[in-house]
Amino acid sequence: MRELFESTIERLLRDISTPEYIRAAESGTWSGDLWGALVDNGILLAGAPEAVGGSEANWSELFVIARAAGQFAAPVPLVEMILGNWLLERAGLGACSEILTIGVDCDLRIDGNKISGEIRQVPWGRHAELIVVVAGSGGETEVLLLETAAADKVIESDNIAGEPRDTLYFDNANIMASAPLPDGIARSVLMTGGAMLRSAQMAGALTALMELTSDYAAERKQFGRPIAAFQAIQQQLAVLAEQTAAANIAAEAAFVESDDNLASFVIAAAKISSAEAASLGAAIGHSVHGAIGFTQEYKLHLLTRRLWAWRGEYGSSSFWSKLLGAHVCAAGAESFWPTLTHAHLQELIVPTQGSYL
Amino acid sequence: MSISQFNYSTIPFEAEALRAEVRAFISEALRDYPAVKRAYSWMGFDADFSRLLGEKGWLGMALPKRYGGAEASPFTRYVVIEELLAAGAPVSAHWIADRQSAPLLLRFGTDYQKEKYLPPICRGESYFCIGMSEPNSGSDLASIKSSAERVGDGWVVNGQKVWTTNAQHSHYMIALLRTGDKEESGRHGGMSQFIIDLSLPGVTIRPIADLAGGEHFNEVFLDNVQLDACALVGEEGNGWGQVTAELAYERSGPERFLSSIAVLHTALQAIGTSADALQSREIGRITARLLTLRNMSLAVTRQLAEGQNPAWAASCVKDLGNVFEQELPEILQLLVEEQPLVGSGTDHAQVLAYLIQMAPSFSLRGGTREILRGIIARGLGLR
Numbered sequence: 231m232r233e234l235f236e237s238t239i240e241r242l243l244r245d246i247s248t249p250e251y252i253r254a255a256e257s258g259t260w261s262g263d264l265w266g267a268l269v270d271n272g273i274l275l276a277g278a279p280e281a282v283g284g285s286e287a288n289w290s291e292l293f294v295i296a297r298a299a300g301q302f303a304a305p306v307p308l309v310e311m312i313l314g315n316w317l318l319e320r321a322g323l324g325a326c327s328e329i330l331t332i333g334v335d336c337d338l339r340i341d342g343n344k345i346s347g348e349i350r351q352v353p354w355g356r357h358a359e360l361i362v363v364v365a366g367s368g369g370e371t372e373v374l375l376l377e378t379a380a381a382d383k384v385i386e387s388d389n390i391a392g393e394p395r396d397t398l399y400f401d402n403a404n405i406m407a408s409a410p411l412p413d414g415i416a417r418s419v420l421m422t423g424g425a426m427l428r429s430a431q432m433a434g435a436l437t438a439l440m441e442l443t444s445d446y447a448a449e450r451k452q453f454g455r456p457i458a459a460f461q462a463i464q465q466q467l468a469v470l471a472e473q474t475a476a477a478n479i480a481a482e483a484a485f486v487e488s489d490d491n492l493a494s495f496v497i498a499a500a501k502i503s504s505a506e507a508a509s510l511g512a513a514i515g516h517s518v519h520g521a522i523g524f525t526q527e528y529k530l531h532l533l534t535r536r537l538w539a540w541r542g543e544y545g546s547s548s549f550w551s552k553l554l555g556a557h558v559c560a561a562g563a564e565s566f567w568p569t570l571t572h573a574h575l576q577e578l579i580v581p582t583q584g585s586y587l
Numbered sequence: 588m589s590i591s592q593f594n595y596s597t598i599p600f601e602a603e604a605l606r607a608e609v610r611a612f613i614s615e616a617l618r619d620y621p622a623v624k625r626a627y628s629w630m631g632f633d634a635d636f637s638r639l640l641g642e643k644g645w646l647g648m649a650l651p652k653r654y655g656g657a658e659a660s661p662f663t664r665y666v667v668i669e670e671l672l673a674a675g676a677p678v679s680a681h682w683i684a685d686r687q688s689a690p691l692l693l694r695f696g697t698d699y700q701k702e703k704y705l706p707p708i709c710r711g712e713s714y715f716c717i718g719m720s721e722p723n724s725g726s727d728l729a730s731i732k733s734s735a736e737r738v739g740d741g742w743v744v745n746g747q748k749v750w751t752t753n754a755q756h757s758h759y760m761i762a763l764l765r766t767g768d769k770e771e772s773g774r775h776g777g778m779s780q781f782i783i784d785l786s787l788p789g790v791t792i793r794p795i796a797d798l799a800g801g802e803h804f805n806e807v808f809l810d811n812v813q814l815d816a817c818a819l820v821g822e823e824g825n826g827w828g829q830v831t832a833e834l835a836y837e838r839s840g841p842e843r844f845l846s847s848i849a850v851l852h853t854a855l856q857a858i859g860t861s862a863d864a865l866q867s868r869e870i871g872r873i874t875a876r877l878l879t880l881r882n883m884s885l886a887v888t889r890q891l892a893e894g895q896n897p898a899w900a901a902s903c904v905k906d907l908g909n910v911f912e913q914e915l916p917e918i919l920q921l922l923v924e925e926q927p928l929v930g931s932g933t934d935h936a937q938v939l940a941y942l943i944q945m946a947p948s949f950s951l952r953g954g955t956r957e958i959l960r961g962i963i964a965r966g967l968g969l970r
Contacts, residue, residue, distance in 0.1 A: 437590055440590070444967055444968070444969065447969065448968070448969065458964075458969040458970070459969075459970065461957075461961070463969075464960065464961060464964035464969050464970060465957065465960045465961075465964070467963075467964055467967060467969060468906070468959075468960035468961075468963035468964050468967070469906075469960065471590070471903065471963055471966075471967060472903045472906060472907045472963070474590050475590050475592075475593040475883060475900075475903055476879050476880075476883060476907060478590050478593055479593045479594070479595055479879065479882045479883055479886060480875075480878075480879040480882065482594070482595040483595045483878075483879075483882050486595050486597075496878070498871070498875065499874065499875035499878045499879060500875075500879075502871065502872060502875035502876075503875050503876065503878075503879040506872075506876075547872065547875075548868055550871065550875075551867070551868045551869070551870075551871030551872040551875065552864060552867045552868045552871055553867075553871065554867075554870075554871030554872075554874050554875060555862060555866065555867035555868055555869065555870035555871030555872070555873075555874065556862055556867040556871070557871075558855075558870055558871065558874050559855060559858055559859070559860060559861070559862035559866065559867060559870055560860050560861075560862075561860075562855070562860055563852050563853075563855035563856040566851070566852065566855055567673045567674075567848075567852075568610075570874065570877060570878060570881070571606070571669075573878055
């Protein structure tokens with residue numbers, strides 16, 4: 231199934247998610263035909279049950295979709311929808327086929343079947359039809375499904391890659407559906423899941439960056455030969471390859487080790503490794519490309535601006551490092567190595583953002 | 588060569604099943620082994636300990652049973668060696684024989700060589716060193732001048748090797764020697780590998796003290812050393828190809844990122860269970876990097892298990908791993924206000940003192956950073 235997903239989404243995104251297409255999306259156009267193609271090819275519901283038209287793919291299989299979304303800078307909330315539907319399914323609410331996004335950073339108050347407050351930095355909030363959030367206080371944490379149309383106000387803003395990250399305000403709006411957060415699922419599930427998705431997207435973007443930069447170095451001539459012939463350039467590209475490999479395997483580990491529960495410890499490591507690779511890799515990409523890579527016309531920035539945005543979203547490497555380090559230190563020096571060799575069994579306590587009343 | 592060589596590969600159940608036994612054995616055997624000695628990592632020499640591992644059946648594990656091995660998968664061996672390295676066990680006596688020489692002999696050796704050399708390696712009784720570098724041939728290995736000349740049925744060896752780790756403790760050296768004219772046989776031709784019994788007349792070994800006063804590497808003089816015909820390993824003239832084939836074994840293992848693990852352990856003890864924000868952040872970052880490196884190393888192990896030659900991916904692991912193990916002592920020095928001390932002091936102070944001084948060697952031994960990155964670039968099609 232993984233190979234099939236990979237070939238399908240790569241073909242589809244290679245055709246549609248071209249630099250021109252991404253630029254149009256960054257200018258505010260909704261990528262409707264890309265979304266339609268993702269629906270038609272069963273990508274958006276890949277993780278959903280067969281009963282609703284999905285393929286019941288597990289995280290290990292979904293990894294290639296998230297990575298391809300990053301590799302081709304797909305300007306749609308593809309990975310957010312996959313995570314949102316996964317949580318809706320886990321909560322017994324059932325996956326939906328409308329444009330679905332997730333809300334992680336919220337200040338929300340629930341009053342019966344009504345909700346008030348704000349949800350910040352919602353990916354494609356202005357284009358999404360539905361949004362899934364986790365809210366509630368104490369033992370009554372719930373998974374909520376809201377209609378974006380019920381929002382009082384939407385303040386539009388973009389991340390530095392021109393991807394919508396909007397704030398939605400609700401004032402006594404109807405809750406479309408809700409269910410208790412299932413046992414064993416942390417309140418921070420969307421934060422952790424978001425970090426996992428972004429790590430795969432960064433791995434994909436780095437893979438594309440490496441290819442683009444290697445090709446450029448082989449073509450661009452200075453001093454009478456391709457700049458790839460210079461050791462100074464070769465050494466940088468070798469580091470880029472290493473970092474790309476590190477990001478890829480770290481992200482893949484996070485997906486493979488996640489099932490009905492997310493492997494928070496491995497996800498933290500993935501976000502840290504891929505974020506660090508993003509920083510180093512983007513710097514090398516620009517260094518090798520020279521001035522042309524700094525232009526709007528050339529496509530390098532479609533990757534590097536995403537890497538700079540994604541490395542911080544759903545927790546920067548600092549955020550996850552502090553959690554991981556506190557966990558490791560609290561367990562004591564004797565436990566360090568046993569923890570590392572059984573990282574998939576470790577569970578991090580991940581704080582939630584915002585407040586829930 | 589591509590990133591797709593790095594597929595996440597978990598350790599199979601049957602290999603993982605051995606871990607608890609190995610861990611318990613090491614914990615018992617090294618109960619009183621001091622932290623500062625654990626910092627020696629795979630430079631710590633203890634022949635008794637090596638023989639003990641041989642008795643347990645944990646050396647030459649991947650070799651056929653008829654030679655004393657266990658026909659275990661590379662993952663089983665991986666579990667054993669990473670547990671040894673993580674604990675800082677003294678493994679240097681058998682290290683090169685187990686990692687490199689035994690697989691080389693199994694692949695290229697004659698039946699006679701396998702019968703003769705492999706069983707004592709598996710028993711932890713026979714130690715090997717690798718004779719590659721020479722005074723004028725470091726990174727430019729193909730420029731070696733030490734030679735083996737055919738005389739009668741055998742060979743006569745003359746020349747000098749240098750930076751030969753553990754030569755003073757080893758029984759044999761696997762040497763790369765010139766057997767053909769460089770001009771005639773091409774840059775990578777005219778070289779062959781030989782097993783040299785280091786007790787033979789004409790072999791002189793002099794340890795070279797490193798900057799901290801330790802004696803790990805040596806210069807080895809080869810003066811009219813007479814070898815039998817059966818000292819040749821593999822094919823005459825194929826030395827370069829054979830050496831290259833060893834590299835995936837040499838460059839992808841956990842010893843390429845765990846060399847400083849001892850100072851992480853002492854730092855964690857010094858920090859205690861209530862780390863401040865800075866300590867948490869740095870320890871978390873280290874943990875993530877280590878986990879990712881281990882996953883990369885296991886991905887290469889998977890390829891070795893499948894009979895591929897992942898030399899390119901192995902170079903990635905070694906370079907990234909060396910950067911990590913070199914940075915570790917310095918990062919940790921900045922996390923705990925404790926000065927490195929030699930001779931006495933806390934475990935952390937002494938381990939730190941040792942590893943700060945050893946760190947530069949990590950990216951020199953087994954192929955320098957620049958050479959590795961050159962190999963990676965070649966794999967990317969850039970040269």
